[in-house]
Amino acid sequence: MDIAKIFGGFVNNLVIENQTNIESRFATITKRLNLDFYGLNSNTENGIYIGSYGRNTAINGVSDLDIIFELPSELYYQYNNRVGNKQSQLLQDVRNSISKTYSQSKVRGDGQVVVVEFKSDFIEVCPAFKETDNSFTYPDSNYGGSWKKTNPLPEAKAILELDKTSKSNLVNLCRIARAWKNKNGVKINGLLIDTFAYNFIKQNSYYATLGFDKYDEFVQGFFYYLKELDSNRKFWFAPGSNQKVYKKKSNFSSKAKKAYNLISEAIKNNESKTVYEIWRRVFGSQFPYPREIKELSLNFTNKEEFIEDKYPINIKNFLSIDCEVTQAGFRVGLLKEMVLLKKNKNLRFFIKQTDVSQPYEILWKVKNEGKLAYERGVHRGQIISSNLNGTDRTENSTFEGSHFVECYLIKDGFCVARDRIDVPILNG
Numbered sequence: 001m002d003i004a005k006i007f008g009g010f011v012n013n014l015v016i017e018n019q020t021n022i023e024s025r026f027a028t029i030t031k032r033l034n035l036d037f038y039g040l041n042s043n044t045e046n047g048i049y050i051g052s053y054g055r056n057t058a059i060n061g062v063s064d065l066d067i068i069f070e071l072p073s074e075l076y077y078q079y080n081n082r083v084g085n086k087q088s089q090l091l092q093d094v095r096n097s098i099s100k101t102y103s104q105s106k107v108r109g110d111g112q113v114v115v116v117e118f119k120s121d122f123i124e125v126c127p128a129f130k131e132t133d134n135s136f137t138y139p140d141s142n143y144g145g146s147w148k149k150t151n152p153l154p155e156a157k158a159i160l161e162l163d164k165t166s167k168s169n170l171v172n173l174c175r176i177a178r179a180w181k182n183k184n185g186v187k188i189n190g191l192l193i194d195t196f197a198y199n200f201i202k203q204n205s206y207y208a209t210l211g212f213d214k215y216d217e218f219v220q221g222f223f224y225y226l227k228e229l230d231s232n233r234k235f236w237f238a239p240g241s242n243q244k245v246y247k248k249k250s251n252f253s254s255k256a257k258k259a260y261n262l263i264s265e266a267i268k269n270n271e272s273k274t275v276y277e278i279w280r281r282v283f284g285s286q287f288p289y290p291r292e293i294k295e296l297s298l299n300f301t302n303k304e305e306f307i308e309d310k311y312p313i314n315i316k317n318f319l320s321i322d323c324e325v326t327q328a329g330f331r332v333g334l335l336k337e338m339v340l341l342k343k344n345k346n347l348r349f350f351i352k353q354t355d356v357s358q359p360y361e362i363l364w365k366v367k368n369e370g371k372l373a374y375e376r377g378v379h380r381g382q383i384i385s386s387n388l389n390g391t392d393r394t395e396n397s398t399f400e401g402s403h404f405v406e407c408y409l410i411k412d413g414f415c416v417a418r419d420r421i422d423v424p425i426l427n428g
Contacts, residue, residue, distance in 0.1 A: 001275050003213050014176070028102075030044060032098055032100060038072065046070040047070075055194055070128060079139075090127060092109060105118060151241040174197045177197060182284060185418035187249065192245045192250070249318060299373070312415070314415065319407065324350065344397060346394070348393075348394050359411075364406065365383055367405075368401060402424055
C-alpha cells in the first residue's frame with residue numbers, strides 16, 4: 001500500500017464538502033437575530049462559529065453546527081431582573097426570532113441552546129453575552145435556570161497556532177480521530193478529541209512534521225498515546241482556554257486499544273491486498289480502498305450497505321452488544337466470553353448496555369466473510385431490522401469463516417450509537 005497516496009486521499013476525503021450550505025444557514029440565522037435584537041441588517045456581525053467547525057476540526061458529513069450569537073450587553077440586565085426562569089425566557093425569545101425565518105423547520109429550546117433541525121443535520125444556537133476577557137456568559141434553563149460561562153475563542157486560536165507549526169498535522173489528526181469515533185461508536189465529545197490530539201503533538205514533537213508517507217506511524221503513535229491515558233481520570237484542560245473538558249461516561253479507552261491493535265496489524269501486513277479492510281475497520285468507508293483491489297477481495301460484495309449512506313452520523317451515546325450462544329435449547333455462553341465458536345449454534349444478538357433514551361429504532365448488519373462466503377455468494381451485509389421481540393437479532397453459525405454483526409441505534413433521524421461484535425466460526 002502506498003502510504004503517502006492513501007493517507008493523502010483519506011485526509012482529503014474528510015474535508016467538508018457542504019461548506020456553502022453551512023455558511024448560508026449561518027448567514028440566515030445571524031441576519032434574523034441581528035434584525036430582532038439589534039435592528040441591524042447584517043448576516044455576519046455578532047455571529048461566531050464555535051465547536052468543531054469553529055476550530056476547523058469537523059469532518060465531511062458533520063451533522064451539528066454550533067453558533068454563538070452575541071447579544072447586546074444591556075439585555076443581560078433586563079433578563080436577569082425578570083421573575084421566574086429568566087434563562088428559559090431568553091431562549092424562547094431567540095427561538096421565536098429564528099422561527100420567523102425557519103417556519104417549516106423544527107426550532108426548539110434545549111437547555112442551553114436553541115436547536116434548528118433540518119433533514120440531515122441541525123444547528124445549535126447559543127445566545128450569549130461577551131465579557132471583558134472575551135469569554136461568554138450564556139443561559140442554562142435547567143434546574144430553574146442559571147448563567148454559565150464558556151471561552152471558545154482561545155481554544156480555536158490555540159488549535160490554529162499549533163496546526164501552523166505542525167504542517168497541518170494537528171487538524172488532520174483531529175479529523176482522523178473523528179472518523180474513528182464515527183466508525184466505532186466512540187462516545188467522546190469533539191473538544192476532548194481535539195484536546196487529546198493537541199496534547200499528543202505538543203508532547204511528542206517528532207510527530208509534528210511527519211509527512212503523509214509516515215501517517216501510518218503517526219496514527220499508530222496517537223492511538224498508543226490514547227490507550228495509555230488514565231482511564232480513571234475525569235477531565236482534561238482544553239488548549240487555550242484551560243477549561244475543564246470532562247470525559248463523562250466515555251468508552252474511548254477500550255476502543256482506542258482495539259484501534260491500536262488493528263493499526264499495528266495493518267502496518268505489519270502493509271503489502272497484503274486485504275490491508276485496506278483492516279484500516280477501514282478503524283476509520284470506515286472514508287478511508288480509500290482502490291476499486292481494482294477491493295473487487296478482488298473474497299469479502300467484497302456490491303450489495304453491502306453502510307449506515308452512513310442511510311442516516312447522518314451523530315455518535316453521542318454509548319452502545320454495547322453481546323451474543324447468547326445456545327445449542328439444542330441449552331445455553332453455551334456469551335460470545336464475548338468464549339474463546340472458540342463452532343458451527344451449528346444458535347445465536348441471539350442483543351443490546352447489553354446503552355445510555356440512549358427511548359424511543360429509538362434498532363438496526364443490524366450481518367456480514368459473512370472468507371472463502372466459503374465468497375464461494376457460496378452469501379456475504380449478506382444489508383442493513384436489517386430485529387427479528388426477535390423487536391429488539392434482538394437471531395442467527396445461526398452455519399459455516400466457518402470470519403463474520404461480524406453491527407448494531408445501530410437511530411434516534412430522531414440520526415445514528416447516535418453503534419457497536420460491532422466479531423463472530424469467528426470454526427469448523428467442527
